[in-house]
Amino acid sequence: MSSKVHVQARINGDDVEFLCEPRQSLLEVLRDVLGYTGTKEGCNNGNCGACSVILEGRLVNSCLVFGFEIQGKELQTIEGMGSPEELHPVQQQFLENAALQCGICTPGFIVSTKALLDKNPDPTEAEVRYWLAGNLCRCTGYDKIVRAVLDAAKAIKNS
Amino acid sequence: MKKFAYIDATSVDTVPSLLGRRFGQAQVLAGGTDLVGELKEYIATPDRVVNLKSIPGLDYIRQEDDGLKIGPLTTLADIETSTLINDQYSVLQQAVSAIASPQIRNVGTIAGNICQRPRCWYYRSEDFDCLKNGGDTCYSVRGVNRYHAIIGGGPCYIVHPSDSAVALMSLNASVKIQGPRGPREEMLDDFFVLPELNIMRENGLRANEFVTEIIVPASKPNTKGIYVKVRERDAIDFAMASVAVTMTMSGNTCSEATVVLGGVAPVPWRVPDVEQFLQGKQITEDVASAAAEMALREADPMSDNSYKIEMTQNIVSQAILDLA
Numbered sequence: 001m002s003s004k005v006h007v008q009a010r011i012n013g014d015d016v017e018f019l020c021e022p023r024q025s026l027l028e029v030l031r032d033v034l035g036y037t038g039t040k041e042g043c044n045n046g047n048c049g050a051c052s053v054i055l056e057g058r059l060v061n062s063c064l065v066f067g068f069e070i071q072g073k074e075l076q077t078i079e080g081m082g083s084p085e086e087l088h089p090v091q092q093q094f095l096e097n098a099a100l101q102c103g104i105c106t107p108g109f110i111v112s113t114k115a116l117l118d119k120n121p122d123p124t125e126a127e128v129r130y131w132l133a134g135n136l137c138r139c140t141g142y143d144k145i146v147r148a149v150l151d152a153a154k155a156i157k158n159s
Numbered sequence: 160m161k162k163f164a165y166i167d168a169t170s171v172d173t174v175p176s177l178l179g180r181r182f183g184q185a186q187v188l189a190g191g192t193d194l195v196g197e198l199k200e201y202i203a204t205p206d207r208v209v210n211l212k213s214i215p216g217l218d219y220i221r222q223e224d225d226g227l228k229i230g231p232l233t234t235l236a237d238i239e240t241s242t243l244i245n246d247q248y249s250v251l252q253q254a255v256s257a258i259a260s261p262q263i264r265n266v267g268t269i270a271g272n273i274c275q276r277p278r279c280w281y282y283r284s285e286d287f288d289c290l291k292n293g294g295d296t297c298y299s300v301r302g303v304n305r306y307h308a309i310i311g312g313g314p315c316y317i318v319h320p321s322d323s324a325v326a327l328m329s330l331n332a333s334v335k336i337q338g339p340r341g342p343r344e345e346m347l348d349d350f351f352v353l354p355e356l357n358i359m360r361e362n363g364l365r366a367n368e369f370v371t372e373i374i375v376p377a378s379k380p381n382t383k384g385i386y387v388k389v390r391e392r393d394a395i396d397f398a399m400a401s402v403a404v405t406m407t408m409s410g411n412t413c414s415e416a417t418v419v420l421g422g423v424a425p426v427p428w429r430v431p432d433v434e435q436f437l438q439g440k441q442i443t444e445d446v447a448s449a450a451a452e453m454a455l456r457e458a459d460p461m462s463d464n465s466y467k468i469e470m471t472q473n474i475v476s477q478a479i480l481d482l483a
Contacts, residue, residue, distance in 0.1 A: 005165075021162065022162075022163055022164065022165040022208065023160040023161070023162055023163060023198070025195065044199070045196050045199065046192060046195075046196065046259070046260075046262070046263055047395065049260065049262060052262060058236070058265040058266075059261055059262050059265055060262055060265055060266050061192075061262045061263065061266075063195075064191060064192050064195045064196070064262075064263070064266065065191065065195075065266065066165075066188075066191065066195070068165065069191075069212070112261075112262075115261075131261055133260045133261065133394040133395055134259070134260025134261050134262040134263065134394075134395060135260075
């Protein structure tokens, strides 16, 4: 009864298939089955947003979604954003604003920011803060992060 | 998490038999944002998880002549941003936008939000065999009860965690329920049950039933609604206290009102006395204060939660004055 499920999905544009147990979260599948370790485990209960990924264009906590639920779907993770040679504008602005300290929350913030700017390329500061309510940072506080998001919006618009 | 088998349901009719007659053996999966937490903590230990997302057509918002119909799997984010939901129902959108975070609203569903299990920390902990977990003690009575019920509690003192249910009750909404013998419809006023009637559940759904539609009747012209919620942590939190008020106004006079409290009782707590009191009244600060006091008249706080009385009175009077 706990036999494994066969799942096919598209992750960062690549066709991926894997076997998982029904009880495995998408976060566990990403990190432990597929090796996408850029997505972080924080609280594992939906409070911190460190595990944020974009599923079918929607920002979700991968710790609250089952692995089997991505069957036939399109997923974007932090690994799909930028490369060491060419950072994504959101990554670049997080660096320039020093919007990180220990860094464990950063992939989640960057993925959340991408989801926001994909929908709303010119957010107000209030909209940025409302949107990032689901991402926790316990080091820097949020002002530098909010500035980085607003600067990233500008950078993308001007590029 | 205990191992389970999962089943993709393919039609509404087949769900009751997939769920079976005994609570605990099977769980429905909609958004999963509440269920996954319960599974991880071994609060829910089903053998089967029945996935409703594989049933086509349960995700919709329809504005019809007699009101608004919402599919059970409609996400909170879709309700929050829908342009189909017009001003008369804005109390629902206000409440939904105060739920959790964008990540959770993107996944969590309206029926799941109404049917979510309580957040009481004794209930949510594996270490306490509280009344709701089949034990014989409500640990909040002698324990830390800061967030527990001040009205309608006993023998268990949970508060109902749903924001949307409070708003929907203020709109006189009902739910359509699918069971083994077909569909039935129930007003939200009758849907939720107090612990004194059923300690194990928060609503009247049987083990083999599930919600298939939310029905919100059209309201009278000149009706407006407001949802006010107090959270300890503004970014994401459940309500310490909340209120949904709707008022039909002619000039400064209220001809009809609904008032529902959240975060203070084991069910969304409607206060009919206050609704009657407001009828035909000119809305002034004195009237709002009197209504607020009346709304909390039955409050019987525990050792750490008497603060909720004044907090709730304040938001009730603020909500009434904002609508006038």
